[in-house]
Amino acid sequence: MNIIHIAGHLGADPEVRFTSSGQKVTTLRVAARVRRKGNDDTIWWRCTVWGEQFDKMIPYLKKGSPIVVIGEVSKPEVYTNKEGNPQVSMELTVMSIQFSPFGRSSDRQSAAASEAPSATTTETTKEVFQTTSAFTGISQGSAEASTNSTDEEIPF
Numbered sequence: 001m002n003i004i005h006i007a008g009h010l011g012a013d014p015e016v017r018f019t020s021s022g023q024k025v026t027t028l029r030v031a032a033r034v035r036r037k038g039n040d041d042t043i044w045w046r047c048t049v050w051g052e053q054f055d056k057m058i059p060y061l062k063k064g065s066p067i068v069v070i071g072e073v074s075k076p077e078v079y080t081n082k083e084g085n086p087q088v089s090m091e092l093t094v095m096s097i098q099f100s101p102f103g104r105s106s107d108r109q110s111a112a113a114s115e116a117p118s119a120t121t122t123e124t125t126k127e128v129f130q131t132t133s134a135f136t137g138i139s140q141g142s143a144e145a146s147t148n149s150t151d152e153e154i155p156f
Contacts, residue, residue: 002073004092006045007100008032010065014058024052028061028094030069047071049094057097066100 011029018024026049034041047069061067074091081087 003070003095004073006030006032006047006069006071006092007102008045008067008069010061010063010067011044013063014061016058023050025050026054026058028067028069028097030067043090045069045090045092047092047094049097054094054097057099060099061097066102068098068100069094070096070098 008030011031015027016024017027028047028049030045030047032043032045034043069092071092071094074093077089077091078086079089
């Protein structure tokens, strides 16, 4: 099993569909930027979420959202695009999704500046954190501490 962590931004809103047997499948397109020898390159990943395990998080994910995805890598497939150039398809079966602590989308920055935190926002954050922490093993006390911190309190 090959497990990988990908930190990047969503290239499109999550796409939800159902198999013929009724199983839910959510597809995330994640762009991860790589810098090599002074050149920026983008690697696109098609991340597949099976079932309803991250349903509480999906509504908060929009195009441009920073995200960290952990999952099992499938064997890369090489195909030829419309222009006749070889391309590589990178696929990942998602085991965990986390909101990225690095970078923010412009929508979140403007929303955060215009709104004060409310009780419903804190409760929703706790619910989403509990969903993601089930895989990572983080306790409820950590969830409460993380919802009460601000960017100024982070030491880096």
